[in-house]
Amino acid sequence: MNEPVKKPARKKVEVDPRFVNYKHVWVFIEAERGVVHPVSWELLGEGRKLADSLGVELAGVVMGPPGERTRAICGEAFHYGADLCYLVRDEALHDYRNEPYTKALTELVNTYQPEILMLGASTLGRDLAGSVATTLATGLVADCTELVIEAESRNLASTRPTFGGSLLCTIMTQRHRPQMATVRPRVMAMPEPDTSRTGRIVEHTVTFVESSIITKVLEYIPDNLQDKPQLAFADIIVAGGRGLKKQENFQLVWDLAKVLGAEVGASRPIVQAGWAELDRQVGQSGKTVRPKLYIAAGISGAIQHRVGMDGADVIIAINNDANAPIFDFAHYGIVGNAMQILPALTDAFRAQIAQARKAG
Amino acid sequence: MHSVVCIKQVPDSAQIRVHPVTNTIMRQGVPAIINPYDLFALEEALRLKDRFGGTVTVITMGPPMAEVALRKCLSFGADDAILVSDRAFAGADTLATSCALASAINKIRENMPVDLIFTGKQTIDGDTAQVGPGIAKRLDYQLLTYVSAIREIDHDNREIVVERRAEGGVQVLRTKLPCLITMLEGTNEMRYADMDDMFRAARYPLKLWDRVAAGIENPDVVGLKGSPTVVGKVFAPKPRNKRAEIVETIDNDPKNLAATLLAKVFTQHPKLEREIARLAK
Numbered sequence: 001m002n003e004p005v006k007k008p009a010r011k012k013v014e015v016d017p018r019f020v021n022y023k024h025v026w027v028f029i030e031a032e033r034g035v036v037h038p039v040s041w042e043l044l045g046e047g048r049k050l051a052d053s054l055g056v057e058l059a060g061v062v063m064g065p066p067g068e069r070t071r072a073i074c075g076e077a078f079h080y081g082a083d084l085c086y087l088v089r090d091e092a093l094h095d096y097r098n099e100p101y102t103k104a105l106t107e108l109v110n111t112y113q114p115e116i117l118m119l120g121a122s123t124l125g126r127d128l129a130g131s132v133a134t135t136l137a138t139g140l141v142a143d144c145t146e147l148v149i150e151a152e153s154r155n156l157a158s159t160r161p162t163f164g165g166s167l168l169c170t171i172m173t174q175r176h177r178p179q180m181a182t183v184r185p186r187v188m189a190m191p192e193p194d195t196s197r198t199g200r201i202v203e204h205t206v207t208f209v210e211s212s213i214i215t216k217v218l219e220y221i222p223d224n225l226q227d228k229p230q231l232a233f234a235d236i237i238v239a240g241g242r243g244l245k246k247q248e249n250f251q252l253v254w255d256l257a258k259v260l261g262a263e264v265g266a267s268r269p270i271v272q273a274g275w276a277e278l279d280r281q282v283g284q285s286g287k288t289v290r291p292k293l294y295i296a297a298g299i300s301g302a303i304q305h306r307v308g309m310d311g312a313d314v315i316i317a318i319n320n321d322a323n324a325p326i327f328d329f330a331h332y333g334i335v336g337n338a339m340q341i342l343p344a345l346t347d348a349f350r351a352q353i354a355q356a357r358k359a360g
Numbered sequence: 361m362h363s364v365v366c367i368k369q370v371p372d373s374a375q376i377r378v379h380p381v382t383n384t385i386m387r388q389g390v391p392a393i394i395n396p397y398d399l400f401a402l403e404e405a406l407r408l409k410d411r412f413g414g415t416v417t418v419i420t421m422g423p424p425m426a427e428v429a430l431r432k433c434l435s436f437g438a439d440d441a442i443l444v445s446d447r448a449f450a451g452a453d454t455l456a457t458s459c460a461l462a463s464a465i466n467k468i469r470e471n472m473p474v475d476l477i478f479t480g481k482q483t484i485d486g487d488t489a490q491v492g493p494g495i496a497k498r499l500d501y502q503l504l505t506y507v508s509a510i511r512e513i514d515h516d517n518r519e520i521v522v523e524r525r526a527e528g529g530v531q532v533l534r535t536k537l538p539c540l541i542t543m544l545e546g547t548n549e550m551r552y553a554d555m556d557d558m559f560r561a562a563r564y565p566l567k568l569w570d571r572v573a574a575g576i577e578n579p580d581v582v583g584l585k586g587s588p589t590v591v592g593k594v595f596a597p598k599p600r601n602k603r604a605e606i607v608e609t610i611d612n613d614p615k616n617l618a619a620t621l622l623a624k625v626f627t628q629h630p631k632l633e634r635e636i637a638r639l640a641k
Contacts, residue, residue, distance in 0.1 A: 032527055096526065097533075098493075098503045122527050127505040130493030134458060139588030142454075142488035162594065163371075163485065169594040176588040215502050218521065219532035235639060261639035278546065285484065292635055303597065314629055316621065317604060326604075332625060333604035334617050344614035348622050349636070356637040 019115065022177040025051040026114040028105065029060045029077055029085075030124050032096055033220070034069045038190065038233070039120030041080040043183055045191030046147060047118060048081040050156070053149045057083040059114065063104055065094040071201070078199040080191055085201050086112065092208035095217040096124050102131040104206045109136060111204065114178045116156050118147075121182040129182050139173030140180040145187055145307070156181070161284060166303050186232050186290040186311065229279045231263050236293045239265030239282055239309075240275075243298020243319060243338050250275045252342040253297060259350050265289065267305050283308035295345075298338040301326025318342070361414030361515075363405040363476040364465055365438070366495070367398040369422050369429040370485040394429045397480025399550045401543040404510065405478050406437050406551065412513065414475075415439045417468060421449055421460050427566065434561035435553035441566040442468070448571045451584030454486070458494025460582045464574040465499060476520075477540040481506055492542040502539035510541075 027047045030037040044060065051058035060077035064070035066089045074085035086108050092100040105128065109117065117132075119125040121143050133140035145168070146159040155172050156179040162169045173179040231237065238260065240253035250270065257264045266276035268283060282289055284304040294312035299305060301317070301324055309315070310329050317330035318338045327333045334341055371390045405416045418433040420426050421444040430441040444464045452460065468474060477496070482489035489505070496503035506525040511532070513520050518537040523530050525544055553561075576582055607624060609616040626633040 030527075035528070037527060095531065098496075098505075102497070123506050123525055124527055126489045127493060127503065130454070130488075130490040131497050131503060133455065133490065134494040134497040137455065137588070140454065140488075140490055141589060142486075142490060157592070161487075166596075167594055168597055170592040171589050172592055173588050174590060215504075215533055215535040217531055218534050220526070220529055221532070222529035225528075235635065259640060260636060284487075292632060306597070314625065314632060315604075316625070322606075327606070328603055330604040332621060333606045334621060335606060335608075336612065336614065336617060340614040341617060344618035345621070347615070348618035349640075352622055352626070352633070353637055353640045356633060 016175065019177045022113045022115040024056050024059055024112070024114045025054065025116045026059045026061055026086075026118065026178070027082070028117070028119040028125065028128070029062045029073060030120050030122060031062065031064055031070070031073055032124065034064070034073075036073055036076065037120055037122055037124070037185070039122060039125070039183070039185040040077075041193075042185070042188040042190050043118050043120060044077060044080040044082055046183065046188045047116075048191070050116060050147060050149055051083075054115070054154060056115075059083065060085040061105065061108060062086070063088045063093045063101060065089065065091060074199070074201050076193075078197045079193040079195050081197070082199055084199045087201050087203045088206055089203070090206060090208050092210055092213060095220065096127075097213065097215050097217065098127055098131055099213050099215060100208055101128055102135060103208070105132050106135045107206055108204060109178060112202075115154075117178040117180045119180070119182050121184040125182055129180060133180050136178070138176040138178060138180060139171075140182070141171045141173070142182050144181045144183050147181060147183070155179070161307050184288045186288045189290075229263055229277065231265055231280060231282065231287045231289050234263035234289065234291050236260050236262035236295075237265045237282070237289055237291045237309075237312075238262050238295045238297070239267065239299060240270060240297050240338075241267040241299030241305075242269045243300070244270075245298075245339070247273070247275045249339055252339065252346075256295065256342055256346045256349065259346050259353070260293075262293075265309075267299050267302075296326055296330065297342055299326055300324045301329065361408060361412050361476070361513075362417070362472050362474050363408060363414065363478060364417045364419055364468060364474050365398070365402045365405045365433070366461055366477065366479045366491070367402065367418055367420050367429060367433060368395045368483050368485075369393070369420065369426040370395045370483055392425065392428070394432060395480055395483045395485075397482060397484070397543070397545055399480070400545055400548060401478035401480050401541070402433055402436060402438065403548040403550050404541075404543050405476070407548065408476070408510070408513070409437075412515070415472065417442065419444065419461065419464060419468070421445070421452075421457060421464075424568075430566055431561045431564070432553075434564050434566070435558045436551060437553075437557055441564065442569055443566060444569050444574050446571040446574075448579045449583045451587060452582060453587035453589045454488050454490035454494060455588055456582050456584075456586035458491050458498060459586055460571075460574060460576065461491065462495045462498035463576050464569060465495065467569070467573070467575045473538075475518075475537045477501060477538070479540070479542045481542045481544055489542070492540060496540035499538075499540070502535040504533060504535065504539055505542045506544050507541045508544045513537075
């Protein structure tokens with residue numbers, strides 16, 4: 001008889017003793033001029049799942065000027081899933097400036113030691129995340145599309161697009177804390193707020209001396225939102241691609257969008273050709289969108305485009321090539337000439353809407 | 361005025377293809393280019409030199425072949441170029457990269473103070489926008505990201521005023537030199553190289569610095585060893601299980617196709633129909 005084969009003992013991953021005090025999942029709540037960027041709520045939704053799978057608390061980090069508005073943001077964070085909020089209020093935090101915000105966030109992390117810290121991949125979030133990761137000498141993974149906890153090691157596995165979106169890679173920060181990640185707006189789903197939820201506020205004082213903060217904000221010029229495409233938050237998007245062939249055909253996309261009250265999007269070749277503004281580009285090097293309906297006309301569905309839009313609830317694709325990759329991930333497809341289908345769709349939608357109106 | 365411009369040689373990501381069967385990257389024949397965003401940074405530095413005089417030094421961390429990118433920058437009018445290259449730098453993440461570049465810029469400063477550091481807003485291969493902030497923090501420079509315009513420079517008071525793209529508007533900021541600026545795209549069109557500069561660039565003895573020359577004594581702070589992030593698996597995005605439902609009619613007439621599509625979509629997504637009626641104007 002052979003000796004029974006001894007099963008090798010399952011290698012147990014010991015938590016590094018340096019990290020035993022690092023607990024909790026944090027989300028930086030980005031508020032500019034008292035207005036919270038929606039990506040912060042999206043991150044709380046994601047953070048809730050991570051905190052639950054680790055069995056720890058979820059905290060929001062709120063910074064801003066003294067006054068009730070900044071404190072009120074904590075209340076909103078509780079509605080979106082936070083158990084507690086770290087609150088730093090100071091005149092120096094009135095407008096976003098790298099220096100005081102980096103100082104405050106670095107100090108909070110060193111004091112309360114989270115194991116995971118997430119920020120939005122906005123202009124503010126990237127500016128702050130890159131700085132804080134350096135002051136903390138820890139890892140930072142940009143533009144994550146998926147975040148999960150590895151069951152055995154309790155490490156965060158962050159997945160992000162690489163090589164211009166052609167591939168995905170999973171990145172870990174095993175030997176440093178906190179594990180930091182940024183996520184683009186609209187990549188994670190917006191959680192349903194629960195207005196009955198409350199939580200604790202931990203107010204922390206950071207000492208700033210304004211005269212020693214070198215950068216000053218002279219002026220803030222808000223964008224005229226009416227003039228700017230708001231693709232990221234559009235409920236319906238009609239987008240056009242190279243299959244439209246000529247610049248004048250791109251008007252057909254506008255016609256349908258007008259009937260639907262939709263935003264107009266475009267793939268990269270269209271923007272590069274100058275048929276649409278940079279703000280309308282959907283994809284890896286453009287905007288990530290999450291509409292209820294996405295109509296793609298003459299778009300083949302290259303992976304760089306797909307990563308920006310496949311979170312749409314319903315995707316309709318029109319392309320004359322039945323083998324175009326877009327039909328692999330769209331929900332409905334018409335194989336045909338977009339120049340003929342688009343006007344027909346515009347008429348059909350117009351009639352449908354008129355009918356729905358009459359029906360009340 | 362002495363500006364240092366950090367550039368990176370990147371594969372033209374628009375031309376990278378994934379092998380349909382093996383899911384590996386097919387890099388053969390993909391041209392190496394200067395990260396397009398870095399060219400806006402270089403152009404801005406050259407414009408400041410045109411206005412105020414001074415020196416523009418270009419620096420990159422990369423393999424020896426990145427020399428081509430540096431010579432290109434020299435041909436556009438940069439004065440000096442440094443290639444920071446060592447096997448010890450291989451596998452660096454953004455933290456380790458900012459360590460190597462900051463240390464090299466520190467070395468540059470020993471010969472000539474550096475007033476401004478320029479980078480592009482991000483690279484097109486990594487897309488992280490993390491190296492610029494990392495360098496600024498390590499050198500204790502003021503950090504100005506997503507700068508769309510330099511309004512003025514006051515040399516006597518060593519002050520600079522810039523416009524910075526923020527999430528919902530534009531911030532006008534005043535800060536002190538030295539500072540690090542990451543430039544937004546589309547601000548300035550890159551100039552053409554002139555003939556004299558092209559000849560000079562081809563012959564120019566650019567500097568090649570290894571780890572020690574770049575002032576890094578401890579090899580563990582750079583490259584793979586100095587990188588807190590570890591890349592695990594690389595994989596192709598999962599195909600969706602179901603292909604699109606292709607709408608067809610007997611005649612495939614556009615009008616009938618459109619009507620059939622709408623009927624199908626609205627039957628399966630009744631909420632969407634109400635939504636559209638609400639949004640339509």
